[in-house]
Amino acid sequence: MRESAAERHDRLLALVRERGTARVSDLADLLGVSPVTARRDVEALAARGLLDRVHGQVSWPRGQGAPAGSGAAGPAGGLVLGLLAPSATYYFAEVIRGAHEAAAKVGARLILRISDYRPDEDRARTEGLLAAGAQGVLVAPGWRGPEDRLAYGDWLAELPVPAVLLERRADPGTPLDGLDRVVSDHGHGVLLALRHLLGLGHGTPVLVARRDSPTALAVRAGYADALAALGLTAPLPVIDSVSAEADPEGFERAVGALREAVGSGLATAALVHNDVDAIQMVQRLAESGLRVPRDLAVIAYDDEVAALADIPLTAVAPPKRQVGRHAAELLVERLTEGHTSPEEEAARRHLSLLPRLRVRASCGAQSH
Template sequence: MRESAAERHDRLLELVREQGSARVSDLAGRLGVSPVTVRRDVEALAERGLLDRVHGSVSWPQSAAAAGGTGSSAGSGGPVLGLLAPSATYYFAEVIRGAHEAAAEAGARLILRISDYRPEQDRARTKGLLASGAEGLLIAPGWQGAGDQAAYGDWMAELPVPAVLLEREPAPGSALDDLDRVCSDHRHGVLLAVRHLVGLGHGAPLLVARADSPTALAVRAGYDEALGALGLEQPRPVIGSVPAELDRGRFEEAVRAVQEAVVSGGVTAALVHNDVDAIHLVQRLAELGVRVPEDLALVAYDDEVAALADTPLTAVAPPKRQVGRHGTRLLVERLGTEPRGLEPGRHLALLPRLHVRASCGAGALP
């Protein structure tokens, strides 16, 4: 795979930080690119205040060296914070927005790297953030499966700067369990949905959910816990959901399974993760003669676009922006604590809310 400009910039910054200064020609050889490319990269990085240029060579900024090599944000004197996120769209757009707001309020500079849900790239992306001068890190690893932490996560326990995990809960007792973290309590979110549907007179709802992200896995686990807490029996096995645009055949299988569960009379309510899948599901069910909410009361999970459906969807809304805000505030507080290591670590769980709309048949709350 061809190296991106951002990845090359990260490597260039790391080389200069390690050496203190370097000639452009030497950097070209180390990076395996032309001197013209390096000069262009250096100009871009110098404009951002990440490097100093001096007669054919570059050096680590004097402002960063004076601050102990941390690269404080120009003019503000505040800390530089690095944020690693698996995506800048959908769910994590709000997390990033909250982090940016809190960083600005604290006089800090926020640097962003995106992993595109490739957990094998998380470490390299984080090294890039450190090379850019990050003094503390907000990390939402690109984990998708249950084994990704063990395969790609142990390095985070050895980070040289304070770090806060966002929307990720490591395995209990693992090295990463000692890190600060701020997460949405998805189990509580599922309980809100199940309790709401049962309160409307339905039996235990059917769960239609993905299995390709930590949120999806937490929703599945929360479903089992919610049924147990409310003394309910699972009406059908969980129906695995996949995006319609990625695998139309498997999506159709899921739709037909929901249709059969409703037509047979055994199911009158469902919880669907996520919003986009729920909208596609409702549209396809209507084509098959199953109406929401008349035949099936439905609650979506995520509340990104649920309100925009033809029949606005009741949805569980994780506090995404607040996760970013609280994580950033915690990190800034960590950076300002001297001596470090004396304050206890924190695991902060933020509670989702249920936004009631037309799809569950209850009508919107006043």
């Protein structure tokens, strides 16, 4: 089986830990790869703070001390925290940034692994973090739906180090439910959006959403809960959206369904998950003569790029950076609480942070 880049990075880190310092050309020979590949790997690891690089050589970061797995402390006597995320871009970039800032504030070092939404590889990636010296981990599994959580979740509760779940929930009564976790309350975010649109005089907004991520599923569940809380009935079933890049025909069907809902008078307002889909849908609707906000008020969910649309989109903004920050702070607390018996250990925590609504031009309301 072909070696993955992550596996090669693990071998490279192990070689540098053993030697302290190594030439990039020597690492290429030892790894059995080209000098170009070794140089690219070194640059990637150095950019993440896992190696120091000077004049064709790399060395184990100063202050990290003994090799991984020895229990040694990280920079300035601090801790080494691991973070597994499904992506380092879009939504999770801010989560990672918040965790990094919190770790740096207390002198801890954060090391990162990316799963690319492949939940079957989450365990190996997390074990790689432990091999690289992580004394505790922040984990956002690459689950896309409940079936992934059931198939690839139990191992998390068996980790030999403290772990905090990021932006993921567990089924009540399962071992995972006993872990610390920090999440955005997406149900609250959906309720904010619906109340805003109703307050502008619209009828019940329609939901356009994907099914391909825990956030998408939480938005769908939050929509049903919000309708019940407000005593409303959906004007039509949720419009299933998909990535325009991955499934152009499926995306066009979603655009067509929204266009028909507006044309028939069933919808004058919509909540769309996510930002990218919302921007592209607004563009496609405009091509057929439907204008935002004149014909349709739109709120996007995520607020990653919503403000950059031709017509800046009002958006629900989950507190992504704060999720990362609070999770890292909680993990540091676990690692430093110094209890001497299970009775003294602090209670596990499930922390839900509330999204905000950022009002822009796409609802026809004045920004504030």
